Amino acid sequence: MQANNKFHFYVHRNGKSKDYKPKGGKRGGCDFVLSDKQDVYYTFLIRSIVVDNELIVGPNNSLKAILSKTGLTYSELENAKVELVSTPTQYDILTSSRIGLSLPDKESDVIFHSAELRFIVCDEYFKQTDKNSKCGYKLRTDSIDNFLKRQISAKKMTKEEAIKYSQKMYGAVSRWLKDL
Structure with a gap:
């Protein structure tokens, strides 16, 4: 799910396929994917973000803030293409x-x-x-x-x-x- 998925988010799961549920508790998080090849896994873990001028620190807290601010589900978040500005x-x-x-x-x-x-x-x-x-x-x-x-x-x-x-x-x- 991280390969050949450039400009999308990958939500951390308990397994290696989309069928697995996203990690819960404090272990969740997401990566920003830059890989545009099937055999390359190149991502950045989102460790902190700024939402409405507030610093959010921690991978799980960042994912929760993204979901809360956008109103997207995990699946919708992964399917949305991220635009770099x-x-x-x-x-x-x-x-x-x-x-x-x-x-x-x-x-x-x-x-x-x-x-x-x-x-x-x-x-x-x-x-x-x-x-x-x-x-x-x-x-x-x-x-x-x-x-x-x-x-x-x-x-x-x-x-x-x-x-x-x-x-x-x-x-x-x-x-x-x-x-x-």
Whole structure:
């Protein structure tokens, strides 16, 4: 269901065919499919979204919000073609390792397990930190630090610019950056 299904959502199920029910409880979620070939499975897990200017964090919460806002059923959601719309605002894209993966079974999977395959739009919603709610992103500091290390290494940012960026995006500066 993820192969050759470009620009559609795939709702997580308890099995590998459409006959299986979508996962329930907190295990549900959906992917945005980019695969346009039968033998390629290329998707992005929707970990967070913004609905009516409210940040929704978590795969299951995101799926519930999409269904609630659109009024679609699971089946209707999967059949609807997603239209991509560009925005005039450009944001930095941060990366980190994926969240919630079990430990690799074999040594060859270690590289994949730690690969930075999680992408985060660094916008005003990323900066939100409400300690009284579940708002915010796991591995937030690591994502900013990885981004800044790459920027400095590529000479796209000075130490001073990186410090300002760090303070703006999460209100602190990591020790490695201070000691640079």
